[in-house]
Amino acid sequence: MGDSLSAAYGIEREAGWVSLLADRLEGKADVVNASISGETTAGGRTRLPEQLGQHDPDIVLIELGGNDGLRGLSPEQMRANLAAMIEASQASGARVALLGIDIPPNYGQAYREAFRQVFSDLAERFDVPLVPFLLEDVALNDELMQEDGIHPTAEAQPRVLDNVWPVLSPLLESSGVPLADGQTARQTGD
Numbered sequence: 001m002g003d004s005l006s007a008a009y010g011i012e013r014e015a016g017w018v019s020l021l022a023d024r025l026e027g028k029a030d031v032v033n034a035s036i037s038g039e040t041t042a043g044g045r046t047r048l049p050e051q052l053g054q055h056d057p058d059i060v061l062i063e064l065g066g067n068d069g070l071r072g073l074s075p076e077q078m079r080a081n082l083a084a085m086i087e088a089s090q091a092s093g094a095r096v097a098l099l100g101i102d103i104p105p106n107y108g109q110a111y112r113e114a115f116r117q118v119f120s121d122l123a124e125r126f127d128v129p130l131v132p133f134l135l136e137d138v139a140l141n142d143e144l145m146q147e148d149g150i151h152p153t154a155e156a157q158p159r160v161l162d163n164v165w166p167v168l169s170p171l172l173e174s175s176g177v178p179l180a181d182g183q184t185a186r187q188t189g190d
Contacts, residue, residue, distance in 0.1 A: 001044050001051065001085065002035035002063035005101070005134060005160075009037045010146050015154040017161040021168075024161070029177045032057070040067045041081035048085050052092045058175045060089040060096050061168065063134060065118065069103035070150075075114040079122065086126045095175065096128045097167050101135070129167040136163050 008016025013033075022031035034051045036043070044064045052060075062085055068078045082098070089096045100119035103112055123130035135152060137159055138144045144156035152160055173179055 001048060001060065002033075002099070003039040003067050004035075004037035004151060005066060006033065006035035006061075006063045006099075007037045007039075008157075009151045010148075011154040011157070015157055017157045017164065020157055020161045021164070025172075025177065028179075029058075029172065029175075030055075035063070038067060039064060040071070040073065041065055041078045041085070042068075045081040045084050048088055052088060052094070056092070057089075057094045059168070059171050060085075060094045061099055061164070062086065062089070062096060063099035063101070065115070066101040066103070069101070069107065069115050072107065072111070075111070075118050078115070079118045082118065082122055083125070086122060086128060090126070095171050096126070097131070097164075097171060098123050098128055099131045099134045099164060102133050102139070129171070131164055131167050134160060134163055138163075 006016065006018050007013075008019070013019060018031060018033040018035065025031065032051075032055050034047070041064045044062070062082065065078050065082065086096050086098070098119055100116070103115055105112060119130060119132065122128070133139075138152050138156045144153055144159070145151065146153055169179060
């Protein structure tokens with residue numbers, strides 16, 4: 001469940017990190033990309049129950065919040081929406097990983113800190129693994145970002161996947177997905 005960062009905005013969907021994840025898993029697990037460009041945590045919260053019922057996932061990756069932040073929406077409302085999504089996913093029997101995001105500093109330091117704190121607080125509260133910043137080593141590299149400065153390029157997508165992989169691979173293994181030797185480590189360049 002994600003927004004444009006997981007929906008491969010501005011690039012071919014097959015080049016996005018979620019498609020690269022499916023390629024890396026080589027059919028050992030079904031990967032469903034329920035990401036929509038522009039999605040907020042409120043939209044994700046509304047859509048999640050149908051997705052859980054339709055797909056009955058073992059693992060749910062939640063990558064939402066960036067659009068809440070860019071619109072200056074309340075971090076507390078974002079927290080409530082993400083918490084509800086984690087609870088619903090766990091109640092369905094799925095394991096959850098939270099993929100955090102950051103916002104530009106022009107929203108003010110207090111808002112930015114409150115925004116970022118939501119992800120770490122929820123990860124601790126629900127004891128779910130956290131990728132602190134999905135676009136680590138990508139967002140500040142102009143060569144890896146599209147002209148809008150918000151969305152990563154196709155060339156950046158393997159790095160984005162590598163940011164998720166250390167958190168996701170233990171969940172896959174504990175769910176019975178056989179990973180090849182060495183697949184639990186970072187795999188830059190896949």
